[in-house]
Amino acid sequence: HINPTIEGMTVTVTAKIIEVENTKITFEITALDELGLIGTGTHVRYVVNRDRLLKKTEERCKMIENLDR
Numbered sequence: 868h869i870n871p872t873i874e875g876m877t878v879t880v881t882a883k884i885i886e887v888e889n890t891k892i893t894f895e896i897t898a899l900d901e902l903g904l905i906g907t908g909t910h911v912r913y914v915v916n917r918d919r920l921l922k923k924t925e926e927r928c929k930m931i932e933n934l935d936r
Contacts, residue, residue, distance in 0.1 A: 868905070868906050869904055869905055869906055869907065870900075870902075870903070870904065870905045870906075871905070872900040872902075872905050873900070876900045876901050876902075877900065877901055878898060878899070878900050878905070879898070879899050879900075880896065880897070880898045880899075881896070881897050881898075881899075882894045882895070882896050882910070883895045883896075883897075885909075890913050890914040890915070891911060891912075891913055892911070892912050892913070892914065893909060893910070893911050894909065894910045894911075894912070895907075895908075895909055896908045896909065896910055
């Protein structure tokens with residue numbers, strides 16, 4: 868956060884990919900209002916294999932079911 872913005876102003880946020888490392892994607896974020904820069908930062912996300920995630924979720928659910936018995 869660099870500067871405050873005034874209620875009612877238009878805020879524009881831009882995300883730019885600055886690094887890709889295997890499944891890790893790093894973004895550079897900038898936020899501007901009608902008067903200029905109001906914030907910057909970085910954000911990291913990971914690409915997830917959906918099928919693998921669902922399989923792990925099912926395995927964990929089975930662990931919970933076994934505890935209830």
